[in-house]
Amino acid sequence: MGRDLFSRLLYGARTSLIIGIVANGTALVIGTLIGVTAGYFRGPVGAVLMRFTDLMMAFPALLLAICLAAILQPSPGSWRWSLPS
Numbered sequence: 001m002g003r004d005l006f007s008r009l010l011y012g013a014r015t016s017l018i019i020g021i022v023a024n025g026t027a028l029v030i031g032t033l034i035g036v037t038a039g040y041f042r043g044p045v046g047a048v049l050m051r052f053t054d055l056m057m058a059f060p061a062l063l064l065a066i067c068l069a070a071i072l073q074p075s076p077g078s079w080r081w082s083l084p085s
Contacts, residue, residue: 010017034053038046 034049038049
């Protein structure tokens with residue numbers, strides 16, 4: 001039919017692309033700030049920031065997501081909308 005499939009794919013995936021770009025940008029900014037702070041102050045401050053970074057990398061992302069879901073206690077109203085009609 002002459003439709004451009006790539007542009008339709010990008011149009012359909014724009015929300016996912018925006019979320020991915022914003023998440024990576026936020027991680028970049030936070031990581032840069034932690035790295036610059038650790039490099040500037042060195043010594044004990046750098047050691048504390050390195051231990052914090054090691055702690056964050058020690059937990060798998062799925063385990064962290066499960067813990068957050070358990071802490072935030074999803075309500076029946078939040079899952080009711082996702083059920084098929």
